Amino acid sequence: MPETQDAVELPILDMSQPLDSSSLSSLSEACKTWGFFLITNHGISKDLYNRIHLLSNQLFSLPSDTKLELGPLSSLGTYTPHFIASPFFESLRVSGPNFLKSAQSSIDILLQKQNSEFSEAVQEYGKRMTKLSMKIIEILLVSLGDGFQKKYYESEFKNCHGYLRINNYSPPEGDEVEGLGMHTDMSCVTIVYQDEIGGLQVRSKEGKWMDIRPCEGTLVVNIGDMLQAWSNDKFRSSEHRVVLKRQVTRFSLAFFWCFEDEKIIMAPEEVVGEKNMRLYEPFVCLDYLKFRESNEKGRFEKVGYTVKDFAGI
Numbered sequence: 628m629p630e631t632q633d634a635v636e637l638p639i640l641d642m643s644q645p646l647d648s649s650s651l652s653s654l655s656e657a658c659k660t661w662g663f664f665l666i667t668n669h670g671i672s673k674d675l676y677n678r679i680h681l682l683s684n685q686l687f688s689l690p691s692d693t694k695l696e697l698g699p700l701s702s703l704g705t706y707t708p709h710f711i712a713s714p715f716f717e718s719l720r721v722s723g724p725n726f727l728k729s730a731q732s733s734i735d736i737l738l739q740k741q742n743s744e745f746s747e748a749v750q751e752y753g754k755r756m757t758k759l760s761m762k763i764i765e766i767l768l769v770s771l772g773d774g775f776q777k778k779y780y781e782s783e784f785k786n787c788h789g790y791l792r793i794n795n796y797s798p799p800e801g802d803e804v805e806g807l808g809m810h811t812d813m814s815c816v817t818i819v820y821q822d823e824i825g826g827l828q829v830r831s832k833e834g835k836w837m838d839i840r841p842c843e844g845t846l847v848v849n850i851g852d853m854l855q856a857w858s859n860d861k862f863r864s865s866e867h868r869v870v871l872k873r874q875v876t877r878f879s880l881a882f883f884w885c886f887e888d889e890k891i892i893m894a895p896e897e898v899v900g901e902k903n904m905r906l907y908e909p910f911v912c913l914d915y916l917k918f919r920e921s922n923e924k925g926r927f928e929k930v931g932y933t934v935k936d937f938a939g940i
């Protein structure tokens with residue numbers, strides 16, 4: 628495993644405050660350099676997170692056979708078992724816009740008895756994340772230039788949708804290991820709630836792994852491939868991974884905010900800028916998702932190829 632070095636200093640965006648020009652410029656800088664930033668006053672309480680954590684633990688501790696009823700070969704396919712992304716990683720997906728219904732259909736299969744506590748907590752989380760994602764996209768558009776939010780939010784981002792992945796990492800016996808290997812997300816943005824254990828790392832442009840240290844009250848936001856392509860590389864889709872510490876269980880919630888499948892991803896002229904070259908051929912969102920799937924057989928979320936390989940000029 629490549630050696631870890633320092634922790635990266637990321638700007639913290641206060642979601643309850645109006646934006647000033649200095650926070651905007653540190654945000655654009657971070658999005659270009661790292662593809663990561665932090666947000667605070669985001670409206671997700673520790674209590675809501677703890678509730679989802681507790682209820683998810685009950686689900687993840689069910690027997691493997693039960694969980695596999697939601698596995699890749701099942702009709703719902705919401706559960707990713709161990710040994711797909713890594714031996715340490717398992718995950719449950721809940722899709723919007725009706726998070727309640729999506730969570731409930733998984734619960735109905737996993738548990739014999741009625742249990743709405745989990746679905747209700749996840750619905751609350753999904754609703755709040757949806758609002759946050761929309762606000763984050765608006766802020767990112769503002770950071771791109773004057774009038775960009777007005778011009779492009781409705782026309783380009785109004786059909787985005789979100790899904791939540793509840794990630795459970797089992798503890799390694801020995802030394803540090805990769806719980807989730809290096810990858811980029813295929814979303815526009817991803818919002819991650821990592822617990823106080825830490826372990827999320829970003830790769831610098833020079834190839835050095837840096838810790839994203841957990842910071843009480845903040846959530847981590849990272850740019851995904853779709854926004855990198857749409858912004859003609861004004862935003863960077865970060866390469867990141869998760870490292871697990873010896874004998875420590877890790878839990879995280881990752882919310883992916885994505886373009887609709889049929890959308891044609893093409894940076895508007897004005898976003899490319901007169902003096903710059905267009906860096907991507909226009910492409911259909913779903914075609915890239917399929918490309919990634921077919922190039923990662925059995926290696927869920929591992930990057931062999933990215934959007935540059937797929938549509939880069």
Ligand SMILES: O=C(O)CCC(=O)C(=O)O
Nearest residue numbers: 794819821827869879881
């Ligand atoms: O578990 C984490 O902190 C991040 C997970 C992640 O990168 C992903 O699910 O794409």
Ligand SMILES: [Fe+2]
Nearest residue numbers: 810811812867
């Ligand atoms: Fe990721």
